[in-house]
Amino acid sequence: MQTQITVATTGPGLYEITEEALAFVREARVDAGLLTLFVRHTSCSLLIQENADPDVRRDLDAFFRRLVPPADDPSMGWVVHTTEGPDDMPAHLKAALTAVSLSIPVVGGLPALGTWQGIYLFEHRERPHRREIVLHLSA
Secondary structure: OEEEEEEEEOOOEEEEOHHHHHHHHHHHOOOEEEEEEEEOOOOEEEEEEEOOOHHHHHHHHHHHHHHOOOOOOHHHOOOOOOOOOOOHHHHHHHHHHOEOEEEEEEEOOEEOOOOOEEEEEEEOOOOOEEEEEEEEEEO
């Protein structure tokens, strides 16, 4: 079974998509299997992260902004790819450091996420985007 969801982003940050993934698995009525999520872009990524305290999401975003600043930052003078703006190459670097796909076991008809785990699209670009994520469930 397979579907695609679209996430409208408004700028950098983590956008939770756990409910969409849960709904897809519930509709499939598969007791045991593997849920795979794949984002069809190179300047955003996917994460499984804590969904209880919003400070975790803010701190992760701040960490990646410090780790990979915009291309117009003096420390990024080595960046060549700047035709799409100062946030584009840093977005590619952040996506390379994280993941564009996730695999989550399905147990008892639900993704086997821990108590505080949520699934997120991690947007790395400054301007709004429409991000496509393919969800695939194999039994």
